[in-house]
Amino acid sequence: MRQFFVMVFGASVLAACATAPAPAPVAPAPEPAVEETLDAPTPPAPEVIEPQPLVVDLSHIENATPADVISYMGAPTLVRRDENVQVMIFEAERCVVEVVFYEPDNGEHFRSEWVTARLKSGQETETTACARQWLEENLPEQ
Structure with a gap:
């Protein structure tokens, strides 16, 4: 029995002196496969849509109520009101559109009776062109 204890004790001493096993080598991760598509058709270029000029129709603001004009x-x-007259100013970068409303009788709705445009210097200018400039500068992008 004594021999048995000596052998067990000797084996455990030798086991304590042994080095840890070397870790298994790790293979490098494979590179992702890149598929070459030399013959793939090229997608068509997106169609370019040319912006159309803004069409201004002054009939929408002639003989109209203030709500219609807005x-x-x-x-x-700017909006200015003096008794039976109301004026709306639409100031663009280079010109000003002025819409003048009159109230025919007290309590009746205002109606635009005069639409004109002027340069900032005060000279008269073409109303449709100035209204177009105002709209291009102030309407949201679509």
């Missing part, structure tokens, strides 16, 4: 032109730069 619906077409957007919010004015």
Whole structure:
């Protein structure tokens, strides 16, 4: 029995002196496969849509209510009201559109009776062109 204890004790001493096993070699990760598609058809280029010039129709603001004018032109730069007269100013970069409303009788709705445009210097200018400039500068992108 004594021999048995000596052998077990000797084996455990030798086991304690042994080095840890070397880790298994790790293979490098394979590179992802790249598929070459030399003969793949080229997708067509997107169609270029040329922007169309803004068409301005002043009939939308002639003989119209203030709400109709705002619906077409957007919010004015300035609104002034004196008794039975109301003026809306739409100030673009280079010119100003002026819409003048009159109230025919007290309590009746204002109607635009005069639409004109001027340069910032005060000279008259073409109303449709100035209204177009205002709309291009102030309407949201579509």
